[in-house]
Amino acid sequence: MGRQPCCDKVGVKKGPWTSEEDKKLMNFIMSNGQCCWRTVPKLAGLKRCGKSCRLRWTNYLRPDLKRGLLTHSEEQLVIDLHARLGNRWSKIASRLPGRTDNEIKNHWNTHIKKKLLKMGIDPVTHEPLAKQQLVSSSSSSSESAEQLPEPQQQLKESVVNNNDNNGNSSSSSPPTENSCSASGDGDESLILNSLWLDDTPLIDALWDTTPTSWLLDCQDFGIHDFGFNCFNETQSNAPQTLETEETKWH
DNA sequence: AAATGTGACAACCGCCGCGCT
DNA sequence: AAGCGCGGCGGTTGTCACATT
CATH class of the missing domain: 1.10.10 (Arc Repressor Mutant, subunit A)
Structure with missing residues (x-):
């Protein structure tokens, strides 16, 4: 009973x-x-x-909830955490104070997913789509026929390296991106441990010092158009962006 | 101005792990 | 020890608002 x-x-x-x-x-x-x-x-x-x-x-x-769209920094953080954790929305949400798993999941499906696809990045594996097509040439999926230009390949690699550094500054072997996909499990305990042990606020602290903000900077004009100058500009503006966008929503 | 399409978000559904009986 | 329900989670659907034709 x-x-x-x-x-x-x-x-x-x-x-x-x-x-x-x-x-x-x-x-x-x-x-x-x-x-x-x-x-x-x-x-x-x-x-x-x-x-x-x-x-x-x-x-x-819940009174501690933030309302409104995710801020620039939050969005970046979600992308990074998703690369590490996959679709573990509750884990991701736990790193964003005032945000719920449902909210983040919705935002991912409606905004971020499309942005990444537009940029030629697979939102599941966080691998460049063109790179994936080389690996599995059998998949003639029509989800995104865009070819990935060279500069993005380099940038994407910087993302991979950056992710490794962020979550695993210790001596433990860095996780591969594939290990972070929804289905992959391999070294995830290591990833999780490093995440949970790190008590520094992830917003701002994580992204403002990394080159990965290019992901969001490129979102509006497409992958073919971006220039590298946007990095510094955006990084220096990030805190203000966070503040202004938060105040914009009650 | 009306019809249709699209996007965004709230809510539901079903599954799973843990703990209680 | 086994069975069952609760709480939590992720996926999916429904509905409303806005944009486009």
């Missing part, structure tokens, strides 16, 4: 939350704290599944 079910799916409301429901849930959590989600809907007077309440709270109602 285990526990009682989280909710008897009969009479459980679905769909978008109303402001009334939000208020009830918010009031309940604020006065009682987060505990035992199964009982929350009953005690808070909600006809929702406990799971739904938890999701609503963590993704929307």
Whole structure:
């Protein structure tokens, strides 16, 4: 005999939350704290599944949440962490204060993924698409027919090297990019250890000192057009960008 | 101005690991 | 020790808003 079910799916409301429901849930959590989600809907007077309440709270109602688009620095950080961790959105989110896994996942799927594809980078493996085509010539996928120009190859390599340095400044063997893909597992424990042991705030600290910001700098005009001058400019502007964009969103 | 297409985001679904009974 | 539910996670879908034709 285990526990009682989280909710008897009969009479459980679905769909978008109303402001009334939000208020009830918010009031309940604020006065009682987060505990035992199964009982929350009953005690808070909600006809929702406990799971739904938890999701609503963590993704929307939590007072420490930032709202609005991810900032430049956050986006860069997400890309870097994704290269290391794959689709482990909760792990990625844990490194971005005020952001939820759902939010980051959505942003990845709607923004970053497309940007990387546009730049000729596979959003799953973070490898240049042209390079992948050489390896697996059988794949005639039409996802992106763009060829990767030479300069980007060099830049991409700098990303790889940079990632290695960031996460593994210690003597442990640096992870390969393939080991970071959603399916790959190889040295991930090492990667994770190095990430979790590193308590320095990743935003700004990680990216402002690295050449990887080229990824985002190139996003708007396409890979064929970028110039290298943008690096220094953007790096020096990054902190301001972060600040201004954050204040822009309530 | 209306119809259609596209993008963005909130929410749901199903699976998994852990801990409780 | 085994079974079961809870909480958490990642993938997917639904819906709304905005852009384009």
